[in-house]
Amino acid sequence: AQSVTQPDIHITVSEGASLELRCNYSYGATPYLFWYVQSPGQGLQLLLKYFSGDTLVQGIKGFEAEFKRSQSSFNLRKPSVHWSDAAEYFCAVGAGGSQGNLIFGKGTKLSVKP
Amino acid sequence: KAGVTQTPRYLIKTRGQQVTLSCSPISGHRSVSWYQQTPGQGLQFLFEYFSETQRNKGNFPGRFSGRQFSNSRSEMNVSTLELGDSALYLCASSHGRISGKTEAFFGQGTRLTVV
Numbered sequence: 001a002q003s004v005t006q007p008d009i010h011i012t013v014s015e016g017a018s019l020e021l022r023c024n025y026s027y028g029a030t031p032y033l034f035w036y037v038q039s040p041g042q043g044l045q046l047l048l049k050y051f052s053g054d055t056l057v058q059g060i061k062g063f064e065a066e067f068k069r070s071q072s073s074f075n076l077r078k079p080s081v082h083w084s085d086a087a088e089y090f091c092a093v094g095a096g097g098s099q100g101n102l103i104f105g106k107g108t109k110l111s112v113k114p
Numbered sequence: 115k116a117g118v119t120q121t122p123r124y125l126i127k128t129r130g131q132q133v134t135l136s137c138s139p140i141s142g143h144r145s146v147s148w149y150q151q152t153p154g155q156g157l158q159f160l161f162e163y164f165s166e167t168q169r170n171k172g173n174f175p176g177r178f179s180g181r182q183f184s185n186s187r188s189e190m191n192v193s194t195l196e197l198g199d200s201a202l203y204l205c206a207s208s209h210g211r212i213s214g215k216t217e218a219f220f221g222q223g224t225r226l227t228v229v
Contacts, residue, residue: 036220043118043204043220090157094216101147101170102206102218104157 002027002095006105013081014113021076021108023091032094033074034102035065039087047089050074061085086112116141118207118221126227132193135224139186139207145169146188147218148180151202160203163188192226200228 005024013019025031032051036044048059055067065076074091091105119138127133139146147170148160159172163182180190186207192199202225206218 041222041225043120043222044206045220046217049217101159101162101216102149102157103159106156 002093002103004091004093004103004105006089006091006108008108009106010109010111012111012113015083016080019076019078019081019085019110021089021091021110023074023076023105024072025074025091025093026072027093027095031074033065033067034092034094035059035063035074035076036090036092036104037061037087038090038107044090047076081110081112083112083114086110118205118219120203120205120221120224122224123222124225124227126229127195129195129197129228131195132191133195133226134189134191135203135205135226137188137190137205137207137221139188139205140219143207143209143219144186145208145210145216146182146186147206147208148188148190149204149206150174151204151223152200157204160190195228197228200226202226 003026007022034049035047037047038044047063048057050057050067058064063078067074088107088109090107092102095103121136145164147162150158161180162170166182177193182188202223204223205221208216208218
């Protein structure tokens with residue numbers, strides 16, 4: 001079955017530091033990959049998506065992600081974190097079937113130190 | 115353009131009761147999906163509706179049901195509530211049938227607490 005793994009449950013970074021959130025997927029075909037962000041008590045907001053083409057994709061709020069097929073990874077990065085980036089981040093793969101059209105990882109909670 | 119609207123935002127129900135949650139998709143969107151989010155299980159797919167027909171269903175008991183109206187608004191119903199049904203229920207809409215390569219827009223969710 002398809003799956004998404006986010007190895008880090010919780011990450012703390014200092015404001016202004018760089019950030020990398022890891023995501024690994026298991027999917028038989030060409031994956032469609034997404035990163036969503038969720039602020040406390042809110043729904044999910046799409047940060048960026050990868051369908052095909054350039055493996056480095058740019059998103060909103062200064063985020064980018066790189067698709068590496070050989071490593072089955074789609075890591076999210078930001079060069080300089082702001083306090084407002086504190087939230088939970090979810091990686092997802094577009095699939096189908098009883099697992100649903102979006103299969104999500106368990107999420108990584110990001111805390112930002114002043 | 116208004117986003118996905120879910121009502122109510124918060125609900126408290128008693129075990130054994132039933133509950134109905136509502137989702138109004140973005141105007142022009144015809145596909146609505148529902149997800150359950152809990153701290154232990156994360157985000158789990160419930161079902162997807164497109165053009166008033168259920169197109170896909172996750173692994174949830176029959177107590178969970180849904181429907182979609184001709185204006186694409188969707189409702190989900192949970193009967194005989196259990197404590198474990200306490201969760202954030204998220205609705206997502208998209209323009210076309212969600213096939214994996216479709217951007218889904220999420221509402222803010224309905225927080226259901228079963229006591």
